[in-house]
Amino acid sequence: MPKICILTAAPDYFEDLGPARQTYRRLLGDAITFRHWTDPGDLSGFDLVLPLLVWGYQRDCDRWFALLDQLEQRQIKLANPVPVLRWNSDKAYLLELEKSGVAVVPTMISAALTAEALAEAAQTFDTDQLVIKPPISGGADGTYRLQKGEPLPERVAGKEMLIQPFQPAIAQEGEYSLFYFGGTFSHAILKRPAKGDFRVQEFLGGSESGTDCPESAQALAVQARQSAERILATGTLLYARVDMLRDADGQFRLMELELIEPSLFFEHAADGGALFATSVETA
Template identity: 35%
Template structure:
């Protein structure tokens, strides 16, 4: 039985519907059935006295990127109060900005190559087709989720898209990558809890779409990955997600090799409804990580 009080940070109740609501309810119901004193909380709720909590689990604050400065200030405040945060505070800060992909590339990990368009500057994208040896570029904010402000740039639309992007880069930095055609076959997500592999799903976009999220018509398919595939995904977790409750390793297979697209350590969907036993594995990781509280 839990002897401490837990805040599970979720999307605002009135905003959360469908699969995400189902997943969070599964988790909260499971923890409460185990007699944990856990409360669903919205991070920006000014009526909450955070000193009441011993542990804050960052689960699904899906609007944080729209209020990035305020969210980071709130997170720092929780940290300064000495309240345990899962995933760890420093890792959340690092993972919140896609510049982390450059560190991975510099360390020799297999990731989709990137170039960054820093804020406060005007940018010319025309030379990047040759740089990446591609006919299409994908451009998105360095702080984003759910395909917010995501652009597909081709030689035919480059003038129009560059104008739109340069308006946005007045305020925020963007990342540019080659568009990966393999995304049409689906994006793989490997889920780890407490550093241990739990399950893997393939997220397939609907025909004519590249975005795999459920809101864009994507579908979820449970997979049975090989030991080598799990080991490759775990190498990212071992290096960059030490001490994390959850980690989701997203990528695609290119010529038989797994290439990382993103390492999700803040608020990824964990696909509990599609993976029997996964809530129990999450719970086991949680009890291990909080054994000293």
């Protein structure tokens, strides 16, 4: 096993990283090192650095991008590579994937969100319910569902935001997540929000279960991952989580392509994460 460092959230991050650390120690061995991404120190002595637990990076974007620049300049080996992490940090990548032919949840970007921009999006998408979120976000930070006529939240007024039509399937069926390690499919889960909510994160009351996903979902996941690899001119990504749901016509549409710090839900993998460990060992 190579000498590995996993970058983690800042010391004051609100979620408990203990269970995730235990899982990665089980898979990669007790010799792995954990360092906070906000102050990682010299990483040149590691064979591989994995940013798998950099939860909360979106709360200090300048520091995050500065770190990526430093790691690139020092030629630190990261998986996934720095250009992938930089590209995947901003959800404007959805528009690039859409241009390459990937079916994504319809998305508009407002450079400075206003009530007028929301009204225009509602008309364009022909809907009375919108979802807005920052382009650099995680854990549903700054994400809102707005009904027609609701006031624009002050917290996001005038800020750059993504605007999408609300997808009822999130509450009716749930959100599928498909996991790939070294380009090979590992497992899939179905995530559901708490009753009355639309956010699927566990700390917000969401739940998940293992699932056998339809072939059309797997086809979209492969297309999205391979399109990203072509756009970025990179090799096969070491890890990828592909989040999607069905639209009103039953077609699967990409919600997010998670290539930085996705929860990987190894408890739902038939091999317990062995494929992931092998992919890391041979990276």
